[in-house]
Amino acid sequence: MRISSYASLAKPSILLVHNELPAFAFRGPQMISISSLCKKRCGLVMTIHSSVAGRTRSSTAADRKRKEINPASFYTHPSLLEMKNDRIATRERVYEFLRGIGIVPDELDGLELPVTVEVMKERVDFLHKLGLTIGDINNYPLVLGCSVKRNMIPVLDYLGKLGVRKSTFTEFLRQYPQVLHASVVVDLAPVVKYLQGMDIKPNDIPRVLERYPEVLGFKLEGTMSTSVAYLVGIGVARREIGRLLTTYPEILGMRVGRVIKPFVDYLGSLGIPCLAVARLIEKGPHILGFGLNERVKPNVELLLEYNVRQTSLATVIAQYPEIMGIDLKTKLHSQHSFLSSVIETSPEDFGRVVEKMPQIVSLSDKAIVRHVNFLKECGFSVEQYRKMVVGCPQLLALNVDIMKLSFDYFKSTMGRPLDDLVAFPAFFTYGLESTVKPRHKRIVRKGINCSLAWLLNCSDEKFEDRMNYDTIDMEEMELDSAFDINSLMKPSNEELDSEYEDDSDDE
Numbered sequence: 001m002r003i004s005s006y007a008s009l010a011k012p013s014i015l016l017v018h019n020e021l022p023a024f025a026f027r028g029p030q031m032i033s034i035s036s037l038c039k040k041r042c043g044l045v046m047t048i049h050s051s052v053a054g055r056t057r058s059s060t061a062a063d064r065k066r067k068e069i070n071p072a073s074f075y076t077h078p079s080l081l082e083m084k085n086d087r088i089a090t091r092e093r094v095y096e097f098l099r100g101i102g103i104v105p106d107e108l109d110g111l112e113l114p115v116t117v118e119v120m121k122e123r124v125d126f127l128h129k130l131g132l133t134i135g136d137i138n139n140y141p142l143v144l145g146c147s148v149k150r151n152m153i154p155v156l157d158y159l160g161k162l163g164v165r166k167s168t169f170t171e172f173l174r175q176y177p178q179v180l181h182a183s184v185v186v187d188l189a190p191v192v193k194y195l196q197g198m199d200i201k202p203n204d205i206p207r208v209l210e211r212y213p214e215v216l217g218f219k220l221e222g223t224m225s226t227s228v229a230y231l232v233g234i235g236v237a238r239r240e241i242g243r244l245l246t247t248y249p250e251i252l253g254m255r256v257g258r259v260i261k262p263f264v265d266y267l268g269s270l271g272i273p274c275l276a277v278a279r280l281i282e283k284g285p286h287i288l289g290f291g292l293n294e295r296v297k298p299n300v301e302l303l304l305e306y307n308v309r310q311t312s313l314a315t316v317i318a319q320y321p322e323i324m325g326i327d328l329k330t331k332l333h334s335q336h337s338f339l340s341s342v343i344e345t346s347p348e349d350f351g352r353v354v355e356k357m358p359q360i361v362s363l364s365d366k367a368i369v370r371h372v373n374f375l376k377e378c379g380f381s382v383e384q385y386r387k388m389v390v391g392c393p394q395l396l397a398l399n400v401d402i403m404k405l406s407f408d409y410f411k412s413t414m415g416r417p418l419d420d421l422v423a424f425p426a427f428f429t430y431g432l433e434s435t436v437k438p439r440h441k442r443i444v445r446k447g448i449n450c451s452l453a454w455l456l457n458c459s460d461e462k463f464e465d466r467m468n469y470d471t472i473d474m475e476e477m478e479l480d481s482a483f484d485i486n487s488l489m490k491p492s493n494e495e496l497d498s499e500y501e502d503d504s505d506d507e
Contacts, residue, residue: 094120102134111145131170140177158184163206176213199242212249224252235278248285271314276488290325299328306332307351318485320358331361343386357393371396388425406432424452
């Protein structure tokens with residue numbers, strides 16, 4: 001009798017998988033005898049039991065082994081852990097190298113650094129070649145995160161092509177080491193293009209960058225554009241912007257609300273019109289860099305302490321804007337004491353002198369003595385030359401040789417008494433050949449007897465009108481020649497010639 005059947009287990013109590021099942025298990029149905037089937041079935045059952053027992057022993061040993069490993073995390077692979085430990089050890093070796101040469105690596109945690117000490121040494125050596133010291137690197141240790149080939153060389157090459165001198169690289173990087181992190185295309189080139197759009201000449205771009213490297217880190221639509229727009233808004237001529245930024249590019253980094261506007265508003269509170277402030281900025285844009293609370297306001301208070309009148313503060317600053325930013329306390333005390341000893345000025349006299357010529361605070365003692373000695377030689381008494389200096393402090397700053405020529409003409413040709421010079425000491429401030437001689441000859445021909453003030457203290461046009469007068473207007477003789485702040489409201493592109501003597505050698 002033959003039976004058609006599949007090789008299988010009837011109702012197994014557990015699911016077993018074995019890779020050594022007999023080949024007939026994967027074949028199609030076949031005819032086998034009962035006796036043969038029984039023998040094979042018994043052998044299969046014995047094989048299964050043996051396999052189950054073996055696997056039970058193997059899994060028990062594997063579990064015991066896994067418990068002995070005790071990894072830090074279920075998902076941590078031993079090789080990854082070893083790599084992490086290697087990285088930590090490598091960074092520690094780099095840190096140890098940096099500490100050995102005096103660099104503090106505390107700020108470098110989290111920064112991508114070279115994987116070997118050799119590469120880090122290459123970076124440090126390259127920075128040394130640029131002139132940076134260990135102290136410079138400690139001031140900005142993040143520079144060690146810049147690759148020599150990918151960061152440093154491309155940036156320095158670009159700056160060199162713009163015209164930035166290699167001799168200035170050291171100071172350039174000390175002021176703004178962050179430039180080494182920048183992308184030439186994304187960060188630097190757009191800023192340079194913007195500066196050119198502000199009417200800064202291409203040849204001046206390198207000088208601007210050398211003076212103020214930080215400009216390369218500004219956003220185009222941020223502080224740079226708003227500061228320029230505000231200056232134009234208060235009256236700074238648009239055509240002057242390029243020159244201003246070339247002279248003092250720090251303006252581009254000044255916030256309008258925190259720096260520029262408070263400065264302009266404060267000068268306005270002293271009586272200087274907004275347009276006059278604009279003219280002062282055109283002439284000397286660096287005055288915007290005087291700290292308002294740190295320097296400007298304290299200096300104004302000092303002027304008041306030394307008897308400068310509140311109503312004269314505007315003209316003092318307009319004549320000599322530098323007085324807002326210098327170390328004024330020391331200069332005022334020193335000059336007040338010196339003038340008091342030389343020409344016996346009172347505190348009130350000193351206040352009038354500063355009002356009429358605030359530059360007196362920066363005039364050298366040697367120059368003052370030389371001019372006072374000249375006045376003594378001319379025959380003036382102490383009281384007379386004190387009155388002359390208080391009335392016209394510019395006497396202490398003129399060229400002594402030119403003063404001698406003017407005085408000789410006054411004595412020999414004009415034949416006037418010294419009292420005329422005491423009454424009008426500004427005589428020495430007028431050009432001898434251009435003004436004094438021609439006008440004196442005119443009044444001599446007309447037989448006019450007038451004061452020096454009537455003769456000189458007027459424009460050429462006004463003098464021509466006076467020559468047609470039948471009588472001398474006494475009011476015109478008293479015309480005040482004080483500084484007129486409204487003169488600042490008129491834009492001027494030409495500098496007036498001055499006969500003032502250069503006292504730089506005396507300081």
